[in-house]
Amino acid sequence: MLAEKHPPASSELDAFEQDVIHGLSQQQKTLPCRWLYDDRGSQLFERITQLPEYYPTRTETAILKNCVSDLAQHIGPQAALIEYGAGASVKTQILLKHLTHLSAYVPIDVSGDFLEDTAQRLQQTFSHLNIQPVIADFTSPFTLPALGNSRSKVGFFPGSTIGNLSDDEIHSFLTAAHQHLGDNRQFILGFDLHKSADILIPAYNDAAGVTACFNLNLLDRINRELNANFSTGGFKHDARWNENESRIEMHLVSIAKQRITIAGKTIEFEKGESIHTENSRKFCLDSIKTLCHNANWAMRKVWMDSDNLFAVALMEP
Numbered sequence: 328m329l330a331e332k333h334p335p336a337s338s339e340l341d342a343f344e345q346d347v348i349h350g351l352s353q354q355q356k357t358l359p360c361r362w363l364y365d366d367r368g369s370q371l372f373e374r375i376t377q378l379p380e381y382y383p384t385r386t387e388t389a390i391l392k393n394c395v396s397d398l399a400q401h402i403g404p405q406a407a408l409i410e411y412g413a414g415a416s417v418k419t420q421i422l423l424k425h426l427t428h429l430s431a432y433v434p435i436d437v438s439g440d441f442l443e444d445t446a447q448r449l450q451q452t453f454s455h456l457n458i459q460p461v462i463a464d465f466t467s468p469f470t471l472p473a474l475g476n477s478r479s480k481v482g483f484f485p486g487s488t489i490g491n492l493s494d495d496e497i498h499s500f501l502t503a504a505h506q507h508l509g510d511n512r513q514f515i516l517g518f519d520l521h522k523s524a525d526i527l528i529p530a531y532n533d534a535a536g537v538t539a540c541f542n543l544n545l546l547d548r549i550n551r552e553l554n555a556n557f558s559t560g561g562f563k564h565d566a567r568w569n570e571n572e573s574r575i576e577m578h579l580v581s582i583a584k585q586r587i588t589i590a591g592k593t594i595e596f597e598k599g600e601s602i603h604t605e606n607s608r609k610f611c612l613d614s615i616k617t618l619c620h621n622a623n624w625a626m627r628k629v630w631m632d633s634d635n636l637f638a639v640a641l642m643e644p
């Protein structure tokens with residue numbers, strides 16, 4: 328078992344406990360997917376991105392490599408790049424390397440430890456770049472640091488993280504981004520495309536079982552942090568394609584009728600009953616255009632791989 332660098336802050340623990348008790352008291356038991364990403368969950372996700380079945384990361388990276396010089400033509404000088412969610416990936420470095428004349432890079436993430444490491448590492452490679460990490464949950468309101476010499480701000484939201492959000496959440500997020508990116512705003516969005524279940528299901532239920540570990544780690548995390556007694560052997564990972572909602576759903580299915588104690592409360596599971604742990608939406612171009620349009624963003628340009636698996640779009644007001 329891996330220790331956290333710092334124990335979770337008590338406010339985080341309270342929020343976690345509330346979400347768990349609330350989510351597991353619903354008719355369809357559900358847990359918000361953000362809790363999948365503790366230290367161990369983040370490490371498992373990194374391993375997912377390298378699996379042969381998991382096409383999104385390598386496909387988006389290839390698209391970015393191919394489009395970045397074209398993209399650079401659309402970005403003015405002295406722009407600040409604002410990245411929502413975990414940065415420091417290969418994808419970020421492609422942009423930092425090819426979007427010359429950037430005035431600043433602002434990675435935003437909830438994990439302070441992670442951000443500090445990232446900022447220090449990137450500063451060594453990009454020694455002249457003004458790197459200003461912000462510790463925040465980007466789905467809640469936050470303030471950007473003063474970026475005095477920047478003439479414009481460019482949002483960057485890769486990885487199809489947008490696919491975790493509901494229509495309402497996307498609307499709030501894109502509207503907030505619209506506001507804090509200010510005048511001359513632009514936004515680079517990576518999103519996964521609708522495709523055959525034959526490709527999708529293995530991508531979320533890989534042969535090596537890494538995605539299963541990633542999903543089941545949530546139960547371990549509840550045991551560790553909330554003093555619960557889940558046995559991970561009592562549940563199995565399930566990835567379901569919901570065509571109506573155009574999304575992959577991750578579930579944890581109880582293999583037997585059982586009773587679990589969490590922070591002093593009892594939760595009952597029927598045999599076959601599931602906890603819905605994540606949605607990963609797959610978009611068609613029109614659906615994403617509409618979502619963006621509703622938040623006053625227009626799609627200026629879009630790049631895709633030759634198999635139309637994934638897309639990167641540049642949006643402007």
Ligand code: AVJ
Binds near residue numbers: 605
């Ligand atoms: C990080 C949300 C983009 O939905 O593909 C990968 C998370 N879950 N395998 C995704 C995930 C299971 C991933 N996102």
